[in-house]
Amino acid sequence: MNKFLFFLLIFVSFQTLNGQNNSFTKQDSLRGSITPERAWWDLTYYHLDISVDPSTKSIKGKNSVHYKVLKPNSVLQIDLQAPLMITKVTQNGEELSVDHQGNAHFIKLKSDQKKGSLQSLDVYYEGQPKEAKRAPWDGGFSWKKDDNGNDFVATSCQGLGASVWWPNKDHMYDEVDSMLISVRVPKALMEVSNGQLRGVEDHKDGTNTYHWFVNNPINNYGVNVNIGDYVHFSEDYNGEKGILKMDYYVLKYNLEKAKQQFKDAPRMMEAFEHWFGPYPFYEDGYKLVEVPYLGMEHQSSVTYGNGFENGYLGRDLSGTGWGLKFDFIIIHESAHEWFANNITYKDIADMWIHESFTAYAESIFVEYFYGKKAGAEYVIGTRRGIQNDAPIIGPYDVNQSGSGDMYYKGANMLHTLRQWINNDIQWRQILRGLNESFYHQTVTTEEIENYISKTSGIDLSAFFNQYLRDVRIPTLEYRIKDQQLKYRWINTVSGFNMPVHVAINGKDLWLTPTTDWSTAQIEGNELQIDVDFYVKSKKL
Ligand SMILES: [Zn+2]
Numbered sequence: 243m244n245k246f247l248f249f250l251l252i253f254v255s256f257q258t259l260n261g262q263n264n265s266f267t268k269q270d271s272l273r274g275s276i277t278p279e280r281a282w283w284d285l286t287y288y289h290l291d292i293s294v295d296p297s298t299k300s301i302k303g304k305n306s307v308h309y310k311v312l313k314p315n316s317v318l319q320i321d322l323q324a325p326l327m328i329t330k331v332t333q334n335g336e337e338l339s340v341d342h343q344g345n346a347h348f349i350k351l352k353s354d355q356k357k358g359s360l361q362s363l364d365v366y367y368e369g370q371p372k373e374a375k376r377a378p379w380d381g382g383f384s385w386k387k388d389d390n391g392n393d394f395v396a397t398s399c400q401g402l403g404a405s406v407w408w409p410n411k412d413h414m415y416d417e418v419d420s421m422l423i424s425v426r427v428p429k430a431l432m433e434v435s436n437g438q439l440r441g442v443e444d445h446k447d448g449t450n451t452y453h454w455f456v457n458n459p460i461n462n463y464g465v466n467v468n469i470g471d472y473v474h475f476s477e478d479y480n481g482e483k484g485i486l487k488m489d490y491y492v493l494k495y496n497l498e499k500a501k502q503q504f505k506d507a508p509r510m511m512e513a514f515e516h517w518f519g520p521y522p523f524y525e526d527g528y529k530l531v532e533v534p535y536l537g538m539e540h541q542s543s544v545t546y547g548n549g550f551e552n553g554y555l556g557r558d559l560s561g562t563g564w565g566l567k568f569d570f571i572i573i574h575e576s577a578h579e580w581f582a583n584n585i586t587y588k589d590i591a592d593m594w595i596h597e598s599f600t601a602y603a604e605s606i607f608v609e610y611f612y613g614k615k616a617g618a619e620y621v622i623g624t625r626r627g628i629q630n631d632a633p634i635i636g637p638y639d640v641n642q643s644g645s646g647d648m649y650y651k652g653a654n655m656l657h658t659l660r661q662w663i664n665n666d667i668q669w670r671q672i673l674r675g676l677n678e679s680f681y682h683q684t685v686t687t688e689e690i691e692n693y694i695s696k697t698s699g700i701d702l703s704a705f706f707n708q709y710l711r712d713v714r715i716p717t718l719e720y721r722i723k724d725q726q727l728k729y730r731w732i733n734t735v736s737g738f739n740m741p742v743h744v745a746i747n748g749k750d751l752w753l754t755p756t757t758d759w760s761t762a763q764i765e766g767n768e769l770q771i772d773v774d775f776y777v778k779s780k781k782l
Pocket of ligand 1: 574
């Protein structure tokens with residue numbers, strides 16, 4: 243999501259709210275690290291089975307957690323955030339004791355956990371979950387009404403974590419292989435979650451249960467529940483892997499507007515299959531689901547609340563005009579199907595893997611339909627949102643993301659890297675190759691860095707250190723005297739050696755500066771750096 247932009251729009255500093263908070267608690271570590279009570283078992287399957295009662299703003303149900311034993315142990319950590327309460331945990335029909343430590347719950351297993359064996363346990367829970375006040379920036383349940391007074395309910399939980407509304411292993415490194423989501427709701431309403439609808443069960447008591455099956459690995463925050471007075475329409479998209487079902491769920495009275503506005507969805511699919519490769523979840527289909535908040539990249543059920551208009555709530559974030567050519571939420575959140583849902587960070591410190599590529603995706607969507615110059619103008623335009631307040635990568639193992647610069651500084655880092663690689667066919671192969679090599683995986687920054695270095699044939703370690711782990715913008719310092727150009731990089735990490743494309747009195751030239759002075763014979767005395775590079779210059 244676009245947390246940073248929201249803060250920008252309401253003129254509150256990202257840093258003060260999200261914080262480069264260096265004091266972390268034990269709860270932060272229990273939430274953000276791969277604890278011994280998490281490490282010994284590998285998730286295989288969840289069946290989340292809950293009733294949602296909008297009239298009391300409460301939920302009740304259970305999650306069946308299936309796992310494979312990697313290393314025998316007798317204590318297993320499950321996360322669930324107060325005020326929700328675990329009421330009972332069972333395994334093989336036996337009730338187990340639970341040691342509650344804040345939002346982390348340590349279950350004492352009785353039966354033998356043999357290495358390689360498949361096990362499951364049922365975690366029963368209930369209560370009134372935390373209500374989202376500013377969804378999706380804080381997270382929890384949004385209990386709203388539509389314009390006709392019908393309940394309009396949705397979950398969102400990136401950052402805060404899925405354990406705000408259901409019990410699970412709330413760390414991103416481990417994903418289930420598949421999941422069944424069963425949600426019981428009042429009969430007058432429809433419920434939409436991830437994956438494909440398996441069936442609707444009528445309980446003959448004024449409630450229905452919707453069973454949604456996700457046939458792919460899914461990260462915790464991608465799981466969602468949406469309840470409303472929905473109508474449905476759909477289309478078949480002829481994509482790289484065959485026919486993809488694209489389904490749309492919107493409030494009844496928004497149907498006609500949605501039929502117009504959602505034409506951006508197949509456009510999105512065409513552009514991103516071109517750049518990133520096949521949509522990663524053909525088996526689960528693609529959905530756009532209207533919600534009572536701005537939007538979120540829920541896997542195979544992207545949620546939408548952008549008011550059926552182009553731009554970001556009607557505004558162009560780039561200031562170039564190109565941002566009004568598309569619906570920001572459809573394009574940005576759907577790009578996350580490749581970078582966030584297909585390739586997922588292991589630790590939220592590496593959230594740039596989701597947001598930098600997705601913010602960049604906006605510009606190559608523009609490029610696909612309006613040309614290379616337009617795409618470049620868009621991404622360069624978004625520089626106005628860069629803060630350079632803190633590194634893009636956050637601290638590890640405490641569930642803390644880095645600077646909001648992960649969006650548009652990250653996008654401009656990628657745009658700059660493309661200039662260095664200077665081969666658009668290879669650049670597209672790298673973007674597609676990432677999605678193929680890390681298909682349905684959780685990854686670290688190092689894995690992404692190494693992949694791009696290896697496939698481009700360039701050692702990019704100093705480059706990534708500069709843009710991801712430092713706040714300084716590389717500055718080309720130079721002096722021109724008697725047809726001689728002296729130049730070097732300053733304001734950089736050691737070893738920074740990116741070549742840079744410049745024009746000298748209008749004539750193209752590639753310079754290969756390092757942090758030491760270099761000299762070149764030139765004709766002319768006006769040096770201009772190619773604006774596609776996110777760097778600065780300083781003339782002496
Ligand atoms: Zn995003």
